[in-house]
Amino acid sequence: MKGKVWKYGDHVNTDVIIPGRYLDDYDVKNMARHAMEDLDPRFAKDVAYGDIIVAGRNFGCGSSREQAPLALKHAGVGAVVASSFARIFYRNAINIGLPVVEFNAADMFENGDVALINLEKGVLINETNGRTGKFVPLPDFLLEILREGGLVAHSAKRFR
Amino acid sequence: MAAMTFAQKVLSKASGKEVHPGDVVSANIDLAMSHENAALVLRSFKEIGAKEVWDPEKIVLLFDHRVPANTTKAAEGHQSVRKFVRAEGLPNFYDLREGICHQVLPEKGHVLPGMLIVGTDSHTTTYGALGAFSTGIGATEMAAVWATGELWMKVPSTFRFNLTGKLEDPVAAKDVILHLIGEMGADGCDYRCAEFIGPVVDAMSVSGRMTMCNMSMEMGAKAGVTFPDERTRDYLKGRTSRQWEPLLSDMDAEVEKEFDMDLTGLSPQVAYPHSVDNVKPVEEMAGVPVDQAVIGSCTNGRAEDLLAAERILHGRRIPDSVRLIVVPASREVYLWAADSGTLSSLVRSGAIVTNPGCGPCLGAHQGLLAPGERCIATTNRNFRGRMGSPESEVYLASPATVAASALKGQIADPREVL
Numbered sequence: 001m002k003g004k005v006w007k008y009g010d011h012v013n014t015d016v017i018i019p020g021r022y023l024d025d026y027d028v029k030n031m032a033r034h035a036m037e038d039l040d041p042r043f044a045k046d047v048a049y050g051d052i053i054v055a056g057r058n059f060g061c062g063s064s065r066e067q068a069p070l071a072l073k074h075a076g077v078g079a080v081v082a083s084s085f086a087r088i089f090y091r092n093a094i095n096i097g098l099p100v101v102e103f104n105a106a107d108m109f110e111n112g113d114v115a116l117i118n119l120e121k122g123v124l125i126n127e128t129n130g131r132t133g134k135f136v137p138l139p140d141f142l143l144e145i146l147r148e149g150g151l152v153a154h155s156a157k158r159f160r
Numbered sequence: 161m162a163a164m165t166f167a168q169k170v171l172s173k174a175s176g177k178e179v180h181p182g183d184v185v186s187a188n189i190d191l192a193m194s195h196e197n198a199a200l201v202l203r204s205f206k207e208i209g210a211k212e213v214w215d216p217e218k219i220v221l222l223f224d225h226r227v228p229a230n231t232t233k234a235a236e237g238h239q240s241v242r243k244f245v246r247a248e249g250l251p252n253f254y255d256l257r258e259g260i261c262h263q264v265l266p267e268k269g270h271v272l273p274g275m276l277i278v279g280t281d282s283h284t285t286t287y288g289a290l291g292a293f294s295t296g297i298g299a300t301e302m303a304a305v306w307a308t309g310e311l312w313m314k315v316p317s318t319f320r321f322n323l324t325g326k327l328e329d330p331v332a333a334k335d336v337i338l339h340l341i342g343e344m345g346a347d348g349c350d351y352r353c354a355e356f357i358g359p360v361v362d363a364m365s366v367s368g369r370m371t372m373c374n375m376s377m378e379m380g381a382k383a384g385v386t387f388p389d390e391r392t393r394d395y396l397k398g399r400t401s402r403q404w405e406p407l408l409s410d411m412d413a414e415v416e417k418e419f420d421m422d423l424t425g426l427s428p429q430v431a432y433p434h435s436v437d438n439v440k441p442v443e444e445m446a447g448v449p450v451d452q453a454v455i456g457s458c459t460n461g462r463a464e465d466l467l468a469a470e471r472i473l474h475g476r477r478i479p480d481s482v483r484l485i486v487v488p489a490s491r492e493v494y495l496w497a498a499d500s501g502t503l504s505s506l507v508r509s510g511a512i513v514t515n516p517g518c519g520p521c522l523g524a525h526q527g528l529l530a531p532g533e534r535c536i537a538t539t540n541r542n543f544r545g546r547m548g549s550p551e552s553e554v555y556l557a558s559p560a561t562v563a564a565s566a567l568k569g570q571i572a573d574p575r576e577v578l
């Protein structure tokens with residue numbers, strides 16, 4: 001997994017990831033157009049498929065809205081790396097198939113650097129400046145949920 | 161058996177084996193709540209391909225966030241859920257007249273001590289006030305719960321807060337929890353179960369305990385809990401006919417951290433924009449002008465809260481420059497407020513009273529803010545743009561402080577107005 005880095009600070013909350021005023025639209029593609037809009041109006045316009053968010057503490061704090069990771073995923077985000085996540089965002093992200101990496105990478109990256117992530121091995125590389133970091137990979141069954149594309153696909157196996 | 165925390169006990173029962181903090185278990189769910197976002201759950205549920213829900217009795221659905229529907233899209237969302245409820249024959253559905261989920265479920269007797277409850281709303285932690293282990297989850301995982309009745313869960317470690325001393329009137333549960341959030345930080349309790357014990361909690365009404373557990377999630381707690389006592393028993397009397405046993409934490413169980421806090425002399429607290437942990441005593445910011453004041457939400461929209469506000473406003477009129485919006489948390493609260501004369505008194509003081517529901521709390525309707533406007537509210541989040549324009553500001557406080565501020569047209573100390 002490889003992409004351009006979008007860097008943000010601590011406590012990026014679900015209200016700025018996808019503001020409440022867009023939540024009545026149940027089409028995630030429309031929502032994705034407003035991802036991060038109150039924090040960084042450029043984001044939704046310029047984000048490219050596979051780009052990687054690198055943030056500080058408590059990423060995704062706030063409401064349980066799953067539209068937050070969904071909006072990021074549908075905007076094209078390939079993974080979110082943060083030094084810590086709010087609990088529900090973390091669960092939601094895995095369950096909808098958006099990879100999350102708990103790792104303090106703020107010092108490794110500048111905005112626009114190119115990041116490479118190996119989720120299974122727990123390796124993070126900055127291709128622009130060559131720095132590398134190691135993180136504890138997710139437990140196998142969570143990696144499996146991600147690989148299957150999320151909890152829906154995972155649960156559906158039972159009913160086939 | 162070794163001593164166990166509350167979280168361990170509930171999750172051991174739910175998973176059928178003895179569990180320890182850090183274990184990831186598959187847990188059987190006792191109660192599953194969704195509001196409007198059931199429309200999202202529904203989509204994933206269909207994709208999973210289960211023929212029917214695992215147990216119709218254990219699912220509660222209602223509408224509270226956008227009631228009555230404020231946009232055509234919201235109406236379509238309501239409609240899709242109503243259709244599903246009819247098709248599945250779900251018995252526990254409350255359409256849009258009942259009020260906020262976190263108020264309605266306890267009122268209607270769905271919540272009992274010791275239960276494992278999940279809801280597609282972050283403030284599902286509220287039910288901890290009745291001694292349940294209760295936490296927010298996302299829509300996709302709720303679909304998995306509807307299909308299978310099970311969910312993967314990590315057993316949390318525990319932070320225990322022993323709250324001692326005596327609160328001075330009109331300092332209330334909201335001031336206590338704002339103070340704790342200020343001390344701990346917005347992520348200070350991440351992933352933990354927060355147990356609230358001690359004389360301050362014992363002296364609190366169930367309503368106050370709901371305020372505490374509700375906002376425990378604003379310091380990151382996975383669940384917040386206060387333990388059942390006589391007040392809990394009184395609250396549940398007449399609401400449920402089911403038998404229940406209190407499930408208590410062993411006081412000698414190993415917890416990650418214990419905090420002893422003496423709250424004697426605590427001032428009314430206010431959370432300043434734009435984060436909930438930006439908390440200061442009211443006297444430090446008194447005098448900041450406000451355009452709007454909101455009393456309501458799952459945090460502070462109960463009878464006790466409306467009464468606390470009415471006590472301040474009684475017979476007085478707020479200035480025309482302030483919009484005071486009062487949103488009773490539920491129909492039960494609404495009726496009580498109407499019958500007791502509290503509503504008419506508030507209206508005479510200048511309040512706008514809306515129907516029970518979330519109201520302006522999430523910034524969907526019924527009182528949004530323009531750029532540059534300032535609001536003081538009894539709600540639970542003051543994030544940028546939460547109640548309208550990203551250029552507006554939201555301050556969080558207790559019903560007494562909000563009422564005092566509405567009266568003065570600026571942030572005010574309720575002790576000086578009483």
Ligand code: SF4
Pocket residue numbers: 225260261262281283457458459517518521522539540
């Ligand atoms: S009142 Fe506010 S915080 Fe409570 S459930 Fe409704 S929107 Fe959420």
